[in-house]
Amino acid sequence: MKLLNTNKKNDVLQSMMTIIDKRRNEIVEANKKDLESFNRNDQALYDRLVVDQNKVDGMIQAIKEVKEQEDPVGNTISERTLDTGLKIVNKTDPFGTIMIIYESRPDVTIEAAVLAFKANNKIFLKGGKEANHSNIILEECWHQALEENGLSKEWITLLHLNREETREFLSNPPEKMDLIVPRGGEKLIDFVKRTANCAVLVSGRGNNFLYVAPDADWDIAKKVIINAKTDKISGCNALDKVLFDSHLPDLDSKIKELAETLENDYKVEILVDGKPAEITDYPTLPTEDTWKEEFLALKIVLGSVDSFDEAVEMINKHSGGHSSVIITEDHEKALEFMQEIDCAAVYQNASTRFTDGGQMGVGAELAISTDKLHHRGPLGLKQLVTNKYYVWGDGHIRE
Structure with a gap:
């Protein structure tokens, strides 16, 4: 697609907000x-499906934030002129x-498309059938703005x-695809990774862990666990697993207190x-x-480990690579974690719910990437570009 200037892209976004x-x-x-x-029956998916007046306000705000951000295209990363006179940018x-x-x-x-468009990309959107009516009218808004x-x-x-048509599109696209971003559960991600014939940037899987170290401030631990688990169960940044260090003072009473609060109040x-299995009657x-x-539900695992190293091993073995927390007053131990x-x-004494583009100062995000290439974490506007070398010569040849 044609390279658009910043004013043209921002005009589209202004129109989109009005529409x-x-x-x-x-x-x-x-x-x-x-x-x-x-x-x-699937409360998490239902919560994600809802669009009310507040959600519409959020869409408009997301567009506004992207419109106000610097254009990420055409910015110089490095520039040098070699001894030969060859200029490389x-x-x-x-x-x-x-x-x-x-x-x-x-x-x-809205939020994914506005980022991809501001970064001058052509966009194909494949939403779930459960949101078909909503997506159709939102596409109409985009087309009107364009x-x-x-x-x-x-x-x-x-x-x-449908699923089979999507499989065919991924494996034999009608035009060149440069990047595919699946946002959803493991089944969706696995389906795309197995089927697509271009780069896939994995995002969205949570299964986040929190480790309560022996020196943890218990009031902080409780506050963070409750927020991370209950604030928004449909978020990929929600907490699913808590590991108590067996050397935590008053371990039995603290586990019982937390479990009763989570069960009775939330x-x-x-x-x-x-x-926790030894001192409570909850299911194993x-x-x-x-x-x-x-x-993605009001559900949590309370477990235990005998050491810091065991906690690290457990988390690295089982987590989704999204977010993890240590509750400790030891800043050096937190850094090691x-x-x-x-x-x-990775967090010290803070909720996983902050793994979010807006909360981290990135602005609107396409997804939370758990890949290491080409970017990990909130995938904002600046991360939706690649790079290119511009080389200027004057009849240069390699000898």
Whole structure:
């Protein structure tokens, strides 16, 4: 696609904000059709599906934030002139064509597309069938904004494909795909990785861990655990596993206190292993694989380890590589934890719920990447470009 100047891209985004605001009631009504046909047994997916007036406000705010950010395209990374007179400049460059596959969450149709568009990429969106009515009207808004500014609707396309058609599109796309970003559970991610024939940037899987060290401030530990588990169960940054160090003073009473609070005040289902299984009557883990499971529900595992090293080993073995926390007053031990844990975000004495583009100062995000190439963590505007070398010569040849 053509390289657009910053003003043109921002004009589209300004139009988009106006259009969404004017059509907000239509958007909410379309979403109600999706909600009426959705099975509420999956509360996390249902929560992600909801679009109310506040969610529309959030969409507009996300566009506004991206509009106000610096254009990430064409920025100089490095520049040098060699002794030979050859001038070499490395600049940021669009990926080209990005496909985003996501479950539920119609707001992704806005927040992901606005980032990819500002970074001058052509976008294919593949939302879940459960959000079909919502996504259709949001695509209409995008097309209206593009056409108001003299641009082709082909910049942003919503795909209406079933699973088999999606498989065929991924394996034999009608045009070159440069990057695919699946946002969803492990089944979706595995499906895309097995099927796609271009680069796949993995995002979204949580299964986040928290380790309570022997010197932990117990009030901080309780506050952080409760927030990370209950603030938003549908978020990939929610907490699923807690590891108590067996040397924590008054371990038995603290485990019982936390478990009772989670169960009675927040209706959290509790599974136990290790020391917590010895001192409580809660169900134990059905299988060892439960340690690897992302719950996306009011459900948590309380387990124990005998040392710092065992905690690090457990987390690196079972977590999704998203976020992990240590509760400790020892800053050197916290730094050691952060260096040894293989996650996109590592914390001392803070909730995993901060693993979010807006909360981390990145702004709107396409996803939380758990890959190490090409970026890990919140995938914001600056991360949606690649690079290119510009080389100027004057008849230079290599001899």
